[in-house]
Amino acid sequence: MENNRKVTLTYNDGQNLDFPIMEGTLGPNVVDIRSFAKTGMFTFDPGFLATASCESKITFIDGDVGQLYYRGYPIEQLAEESDFLESCYLLLNGELPTAEQKAEFDRKIMRHNMIHDQLQNLYKGFRRDAHPMAVMVGVVGALSAFYHDSLDINDPHHREVSAHRLIAKVPTIAAQAYRYNKGLPFSYPRNDLTYAENFLHMMFSTPCEEYKVNKVLARALDRIFILHADHEQNASTSTVRLAGSSGANPFACIAAGIACLWGPSHGGANEAVLKMLDEIGSVENVPAFMEGVKAKTHKLMGFGHRVYKNMDPRAAIMKRTCDEVLNELGLHNDPKFKLAMALEKIALEDEYFIERKLYPNVDFYSGIVLSAIGIPVSMFTPIFALARTVGWISHWTEMIADPTMKIGRPRQLYTGAPRRDYVALADRK
Numbered sequence: 001m002e003n004n005r006k007v008t009l010t011y012n013d014g015q016n017l018d019f020p021i022m023e024g025t026l027g028p029n030v031v032d033i034r035s036f037a038k039t040g041m042f043t044f045d046p047g048f049l050a051t052a053s054c055e056s057k058i059t060f061i062d063g064d065v066g067q068l069y070y071r072g073y074p075i076e077q078l079a080e081e082s083d084f085l086e087s088c089y090l091l092l093n094g095e096l097p098t099a100e101q102k103a104e105f106d107r108k109i110m111r112h113n114m115i116h117d118q119l120q121n122l123y124k125g126f127r128r129d130a131h132p133m134a135v136m137v138g139v140v141g142a143l144s145a146f147y148h149d150s151l152d153i154n155d156p157h158h159r160e161v162s163a164h165r166l167i168a169k170v171p172t173i174a175a176q177a178y179r180y181n182k183g184l185p186f187s188y189p190r191n192d193l194t195y196a197e198n199f200l201h202m203m204f205s206t207p208c209e210e211y212k213v214n215k216v217l218a219r220a221l222d223r224i225f226i227l228h229a230d231h232e233q234n235a236s237t238s239t240v241r242l243a244g245s246s247g248a249n250p251f252a253c254i255a256a257g258i259a260c261l262w263g264p265s266h267g268g269a270n271e272a273v274l275k276m277l278d279e280i281g282s283v284e285n286v287p288a289f290m291e292g293v294k295a296k297t298h299k300l301m302g303f304g305h306r307v308y309k310n311m312d313p314r315a316a317i318m319k320r321t322c323d324e325v326l327n328e329l330g331l332h333n334d335p336k337f338k339l340a341m342a343l344e345k346i347a348l349e350d351e352y353f354i355e356r357k358l359y360p361n362v363d364f365y366s367g368i369v370l371s372a373i374g375i376p377v378s379m380f381t382p383i384f385a386l387a388r389t390v391g392w393i394s395h396w397t398e399m400i401a402d403p404t405m406k407i408g409r410p411r412q413l414y415t416g417a418p419r420r421d422y423v424a425l426a427d428r429k
């Protein structure tokens with residue numbers, strides 16, 4: 001039963017328990033079930049389909065209409081008018097910076113972008129063909145062994161320094177993971193470039209000749225960073241929050257987030273899109289592939305979303321960026337990109353996808369853009385991790401600063417064996 005302020009549960013033939021209803025600024029109300037354990041039962045919600053795990057002021061998604069706001073600002077406006085570091089400032093601090101604050105923030109981040117030289121030795125411990133995400137989980141986690149001076153999570157200044165260090169160093173760590181794999185020498189960051197330009201420089205410059213950054217590609221990459229910067233309580237952000245709820249240091253928590261992001265249902269999807277395009281091979285094979293999707297032999301990667309059941313607003317922006325990049329590079333007739341566009345068209349017109357409200361998500365197009373820029377497929381998820389680091393650390397900071405924070409400790413419905421006695425080895429059948 002529900003009235004304006006509470007939901008009443010009737011259980012055990014007539015006992016009542018009231019649960020207050022909480023209202024947010026946007027989105028559905030939530031029922032505060034913290035007192036539910038008084039019933040002697042737990043709630044059951046695998047996958048958190050009906051559970052708000054925390055209160056947050058950072059990002060809002062309206063999945064039904066396809067809207068995404070960072071601190072109240074629509075993602076479309078930020079992608080068009082802001083840049084990544086400004087969006088980082090916004091996510092971290094809650095407000096857009098003044099010109100002075102922006103200059104100071106940009107300077108701080110660029111000043112922190114070197115990594116401790118001894119971290120180079122850590123790379124050498126990995127096999128050359130290690131996946132860059134494996135390297136990133138290890139190296140980002142190892143930052144806690146290098147930056148002891150900012151590990152007091154109860155000190156707001158330490159938290160801020162750690163956040164800046166992470167946002168600044170993760171691109172350097174990701175680029176170095178790629179270069180180690182390729183056998184290229186480490187390329188030091190350049191502070192006269194923008195964040196995205198510097199990343200392209202660290203990825204692709206060589207000591208032999210000058211590397212000229214293409215502004216269209218750098219802008220496209222910056223937009224990819226903005227679009228991936230945060231997405232409220234997704235799996236990796238929830239992982240960061242859960243890891244952080246025990247008091248673990250921020251570098252360890254972000255490493256946990258990177259590990260979670262790696263999965264193909266989450267950040268691994270843009271990599272999976274390119275692998276899928278390679279498997280399909282050419283436009284003639286699309287109908288057979290689609291039959292397999294409908295028979296549930298495989299999924300159409302880059303389609304569908306847990307929250308967006310109309311369209312992913314990031315996908316619309318990325319589709320435009322995709323066009324800009326393909327034009328700039330003269331790639332519109334490239335067979336792989338033609339195949340991607342044919343696949344998108346067929347899926348959008350197919351009853352199976354329409355019925356299930358399956359639309360292309362951001363990863364369908366971001367994979368294509370990254371591939372056109374010349375970023376190898378194995379670097380797609382590290383780039384997602386690089387961009388999401390600000391979201392993770394913003395959520396971590398919000399959680400740690402909340403005086404009501406508790407260690408995350410879900411309960412379970414146990415369906416294993418009931419109590420039984422140990423049987424000696426000789427007596428077992």
Ligand code: CMC
Nearest residue numbers: 265266267269293299300301302303304305306356361363
């Ligand atoms: N291809 C084919 N069928 C699909 C797909 C897909 N990509 N996604 C969902 N379905 C079907 C699913 O089989 C189910 O069909 P039925 O009702 O007949 O059983 C129906 O659509 C509902 O799907 P669901 O599994 O209940 O949806 P979900 O909310 O649990 O899953 C998802 C969301 C993103 C995990 C899933 O859509 C998926 O695996 N997509 C492909 C991977 C991908 O692109 N992931 C990137 C997400 S965006 C980046 C991010 O935010 O991390």
